[in-house]
Amino acid sequence: MSLVEGFAVTHKRYVPYAHAHYGGNLVDGAYGLGVFGDVATELSIRTDGDEGLFAGYSSVEFLAPIQAGDVLEATATLVRIGNRSRELRFEARVVCRAEPDRGSSAARVLAEPLLVTRATGTVVAP
Template identity: 50%
Template sequence: MTPTNDVERTGSEPEPLTVGLRVRIGQEEAHYGGGLVDGARILRLFGDLVTEVTIRSDGDEGLLTEYADIRFTAPVHPGDYIEATGRVVRSTKLRRFVELTARKVIAATDEGPSSAAVLPEPVTVCTARATTVVPRKTPTAKGGR
């Protein structure tokens, strides 16, 4: 997956850290009438992305402390493929602020029990912002852990 970046840059700043994953939603994840998948499934993907962000930036899984502005914008069904991305938009000494987006890139169809179609354009199914806290770096004694 190629990260996209719509932030204007002067050339001297490092690229913001962007991570992504793609998953197929299984039949066992349908929880509601009409075969709908619950939004918590997407939030679990977002949690995995935030964890990867802090591992890559700080060498530690960190602690996800907050979601904000969660918006579910389209339904998710078994057989759909979801591509989720997380991009660090701001960092402080102990916090990382991440913008999260999940898009449906392949959708299950009604043509048969295993039929699906690649979507001409991805459909955004959820957006959110997250805050994660990373542990303070502490000096270690020589030879110690």
């Protein structure tokens, strides 16, 4: 286990078209928060040997849209260790994006990942 500030876990996932709810294949912001929950769970397992419980977010910023066909990279970083609480910093970036104008399955790797969501939250270890 790695209970040290600065410890980080990263997940990558493809955003399926089934999750698009709005015009332009936009995905709701809650999708990114769900990914943050998953990466926080792995971080909790690695640091405390338990999935932990997510207590809440102290800040959430939606900086750019997530779209169906994106490849999303989400990172949780341990920034503060309490007796049972763990404060985490989250960042989600789009690393690949669909390009439907070029064809139904066309996509590209972004030269620079696009920061789409940033948040701070607290998980509680048993």
